[in-house]
Amino acid sequence: MARTARHKSPSRPAADDYRAKTARETTREANRGSHHAGHPGLPEPFGDPSSGVVLVAGPSAAGARAANALRLSLAAVRLESAYVVWPSSGLLTTLLSAEPSVLVAVGPDAASAIDAAGYPLARSPFSDAPEGTWFAWTKSVSGLRLPALAPALADPDAKRRFWRAFLALRVLAPGENTLEA
Secondary structure, three states: OOOOOOOOOOOOOOOHHHHHHHHHHHHHHOOOOOOOOOOOOOOOOOOOOOOOEEEEOOOOOOHHHHHHHHHHHHHOOOOOOOOOEOOOHHOHHHHHHOOOOEEEEEEEHHHHHHHHHOOOOOOHHHHOOEOOOOOOOOOEEEEEEEEOOHHHHOOOOHHHHHHHHHHHHHHHOOOOOOOOO
16 A cells, blocks of 8 residues: 655744744734723834733833833843833733743833732732842743833933843843843
8 A cells, every 4th residue: 555645844943933923912902902092192012022021111101202212222232122012001911921031010100010910920029029130020931120211211310220220131132141030
């Protein structure tokens, strides 16, 4: 009996599948319009949702000037692909279900919003974390809490405080040491 050759489809790496899944979920949420529902004036989320690095920016970072400062700061530490979202955007739950490797709260309002999401695998609340210090938020997700961005735009002391904490992100830049939760 002759065997017929089976056609084997080329396999896709798991990272490609993850990126596609994350992009689909975040696009679906954005298409629902939930990220602007009741919150006009919020900037669109930016960056790559599959980068593994998610920054949740508090409402004080929602203005155009603050969002641009955040973009420039991420570029300065070579993390342009990090995904930035606002807690009222409706994307927080979707992002947490995709479980990034790093979650950063920009400001106390963002830390409170992450805590309020009630993620069941969280080991400790973001609000309790010291600013600028990495901590194991879940078994596989490292957390970092930053000061609010808005005061740093107007006050030199607040800018230094924000930047000192923000520089903790340098370890995530390509070619740098990796971070373990």
